[in-house]
Amino acid sequence: MSRGAILPASAIRAESPGLWMLAWRRLCRDRVGLTSLAAVALYCALMLASGAGLLAGDWSKEAGVSYAPPAFMGPDAAFPAVEVAHDAAAQPFTEETGIADPLAEVLTGIRKELAGASEPDSRATTLAFGGDKWGRDVLKKAVKGTETSMLVGIVAALLAVVLGTVFGAQAGYYGGRVDDFFNWLYSVFTSIPYLLLVLAIAAVLNQKGTLTVILILGLTGWTGIFRLVRAEYMKHKVREYVLAADAIGASGARRMFVHIFPNVSHVVLVQLSLHVVLFIKSEVILSFLGFGVGVDTVSWGSMLNEAQTELILGKWWQLVAATAAMAVLVTAFSLFTDALRDALDPQLK
Amino acid sequence: MLAYVVRRIGQFVPTLLGVVLLVFVLFNWIGGDPAYLLAGKMPNPEQIENIRRQLGVDQPYYVQLWIFIQQAATGDFGVSWATNEKVSEIFATRLGPSLTVLVPMLIISTLLALAAAMLVAYLRGSLTDRAIMIGCTVGQAISILVYIIVFQYIFAYQLGWFPVQGWGYGFAENLLSYSALPIIVGVIVSLAPDIRLYRSFFLDEINQEYVRTARAKGLTEARVLWVHVLRNAAIPIVTNVMFQLPGLLAGAFLIERFFSIPGIGREVILAVERSDFPVIKAVTIYVAVATLILNLLADLLYKAVDPRVQLK
Numbered sequence: 326m327s328r329g330a331i332l333p334a335s336a337i338r339a340e341s342p343g344l345w346m347l348a349w350r351r352l353c354r355d356r357v358g359l360t361s362l363a364a365v366a367l368y369c370a371l372m373l374a375s376g377a378g379l380l381a382g383d384w385s386k387e388a389g390v391s392y393a394p395p396a397f398m399g400p401d402a403a404f405p406a407v408e409v410a411h412d413a414a415a416q417p418f419t420e421e422t423g424i425a426d427p428l429a430e431v432l433t434g435i436r437k438e439l440a441g442a443s444e445p446d447s448r449a450t451t452l453a454f455g456g457d458k459w460g461r462d463v464l465k466k467a468v469k470g471t472e473t474s475m476l477v478g479i480v481a482a483l484l485a486v487v488l489g490t491v492f493g494a495q496a497g498y499y500g501g502r503v504d505d506f507f508n509w510l511y512s513v514f515t516s517i518p519y520l521l522l523v524l525a526i527a528a529v530l531n532q533k534g535t536l537t538v539i540l541i542l543g544l545t546g547w548t549g550i551f552r553l554v555r556a557e558y559m560k561h562k563v564r565e566y567v568l569a570a571d572a573i574g575a576s577g578a579r580r581m582f583v584h585i586f587p588n589v590s591h592v593v594l595v596q597l598s599l600h601v602v603l604f605i606k607s608e609v610i611l612s613f614l615g616f617g618v619g620v621d622t623v624s625w626g627s628m629l630n631e632a633q634t635e636l637i638l639g640k641w642w643q644l645v646a647a648t649a650a651m652a653v654l655v656t657a658f659s660l661f662t663d664a665l666r667d668a669l670d671p672q673l674k
Numbered sequence: 675m676l677a678y679v680v681r682r683i684g685q686f687v688p689t690l691l692g693v694v695l696l697v698f699v700l701f702n703w704i705g706g707d708p709a710y711l712l713a714g715k716m717p718n719p720e721q722i723e724n725i726r727r728q729l730g731v732d733q734p735y736y737v738q739l740w741i742f743i744q745q746a747a748t749g750d751f752g753v754s755w756a757t758n759e760k761v762s763e764i765f766a767t768r769l770g771p772s773l774t775v776l777v778p779m780l781i782i783s784t785l786l787a788l789a790a791a792m793l794v795a796y797l798r799g800s801l802t803d804r805a806i807m808i809g810c811t812v813g814q815a816i817s818i819l820v821y822i823i824v825f826q827y828i829f830a831y832q833l834g835w836f837p838v839q840g841w842g843y844g845f846a847e848n849l850l851s852y853s854a855l856p857i858i859v860g861v862i863v864s865l866a867p868d869i870r871l872y873r874s875f876f877l878d879e880i881n882q883e884y885v886r887t888a889r890a891k892g893l894t895e896a897r898v899l900w901v902h903v904l905r906n907a908a909i910p911i912v913t914n915v916m917f918q919l920p921g922l923l924a925g926a927f928l929i930e931r932f933f934s935i936p937g938i939g940r941e942v943i944l945a946v947e948r949s950d951f952p953v954i955k956a957v958t959i960y961v962a963v964a965t966l967i968l969n970l971l972a973d974l975l976y977k978a979v980d981p982r983v984q985l986k
Contacts, residue, residue: 512689525958636823
């Protein structure tokens with residue numbers, strides 16, 4: 326609708342704005358798109374701050390009591406009772422047997438030391454948004470989990486997009502045998518359902534870690550991008566500008582990536598955005614099942630795993646924190662993807 | 675038609691060989707020596723040698739590959755490393771519970787998504803449309819894990835309307851009691867993406883010329899939507915449902931795991947946890963075959979629904 330009004334006006338000017346400028350202007354006019362872009366940018370800033378250690382660097386510190394409730398709920402009524410019971414258990418029991426314990430003094434020293442290390446008053450009874458089983462701050466865990474999940478999502482999506490684009494470019498541009506080979510590879514990878522393939526690779530690698538998850542997701546997720554990029558290259562390779570590049574002696578790789586690629590990059594960008602969301606969701610499932618990030622890393626998936634048992638005890642805050650952090654990011658990212666697509670490809674509606 | 679089917683089945687061969695090769699490379703080459711995995715914590719060289727001979731991994735790679743191709747061709751993948759049960763029997767007994775949950779889930783979610791998508795397509799641009807679309811986007815952003823955890827907690831644990839988990843013996847008991855909550859969760863999770871997709875299919879059709887013609891000749895809006903538009907939109911919808919099927923079979927593993935349903939998905943997770951390679955290899959090959967057959971069926975169905983489609 327707005328396209329008809331914009332194009333003639335900009336065409337009159339001596340220097341017409343490029344594709345990216347036009348897309349940016351369209352995006353600026355899209356209120357939902359801008360809001361979601363701001364939210365995504367905020368999350369990215371959070372990820373960078375957390376990665377640089379500015380935020381939530383001490384997430385693993387046991388800052389509060391076990392299952393410390395959120396600050397707005399006040400301290401847990403059951404908590405002092407537990408503490409009293411603990412004190413009673415800590416009493417030396419030498420009198421019961423009537424024999425003097427030769428190690429009594431040493432033991433008392435150790436007990437004192439132990440009590441000092443986890444002194445009750447050094448641990449808060451409430452935390453900003455509650456604590457987990459070990460009294461770690463759930464809010465800090467959620468921030469740290471955001472870092473892990475976004476890192477995995479973005480890097481894995483980049484890997485998948487690079488693979489899909491390179492394969493798709495080769496297949497679409499060269500055709501023939503090359504196309505047959507990549508199509509065969511595509512049909513092999515797509516005949517196995519995505520999550521099954523991911524689980525199979527997780528079973529084989531049998532080692533946890535952020536890098537493993539990135540590799541699993543990136544190496545299996547390129548198929549959809551391949552299909553789209555291949556179709557674009559088949560369309561573009563017969564166009565006149567490519568023939569012209571051929572005539573002035575540009576090499577195959579140059580034609581593919583310097584001449585054609587800028588013209589299909591909008592497709593790739595939208596796919597990148599889509600796959601970040603897909604991979605964040607997959608990472609959460611993998612980590613939940615225990616095939617994802619390592620035990621020393623916190624992710625939304627591992628938080629949900631802990632939350633599952635906590636919920637039965639009535640400790641809902643970790644579940645809410647992880648769910649909310651994820652839902653806001655994924656919603657914003659999905660809306661941003663839609664806005665990006667509309668801005669880059671105004672004919673599609 | 676027959677020539678087409680024969681040619682397509684002929685194309686299965688290279689794809690399946692590729693799947694076999696991929697699985698082989700993954701498990702026999704990257705996966706390392708399974709003998710160390712099986713021998714337990716205190717292996718002695720003799721034991722390991724024994725296990726290696728039993729599994730055939732002391733053979734050169736091409737011999738192992740040939741053994742695996744024979745296994746894939748006959749569908750006999752030997753026994754599970756964890757339970758010594760025959761792999762083919764594991765799947766035969768686990769298919770029933772999976773289907774008991776999946777078939778009703780697929781039917782209910784497709785019908786509900788169709789009705790809801792038709793409603794929002796009819797009300798396109800209105801406040802209801804936008805509210806439902808935003809609801810779908812947010813609903814999709816919440817992990818399936820959260821739906822399962824929360825539903826199980828509220829409806830089974832707190833309210834006690836359904837059993838928390840488990841599986842019975844009679845079909846009716848399983849379907850009506852144990853499968854009910856898993857089906858509800860599955861339907862709710864798949865509803866949001868389906869409504870969005872089907873809405874776009876309906877919107878593609880609603881602006882076509884034939885719809886205007888139908889309206890112009892005085893048909894009621896209901897007839898235009900449910901007869902004219904639905905029939906044409908059915909083509910991509912049928913394809914979409916068919917393409918979802920194989921993924922569902924393995925993809926329902928989260929639901930099966932949470933609700934302790936002895937289906938194929940739970941078996942896959944157990945196998946991954948126990949590094950039970952024969953089971954994972956087998957399920958990958960089985961599902962790949964199912965996917966290829968279902969894709970072929972989808973194409974044939976496509977032709978049946980829309981005679982304009984040329985099969986080539």
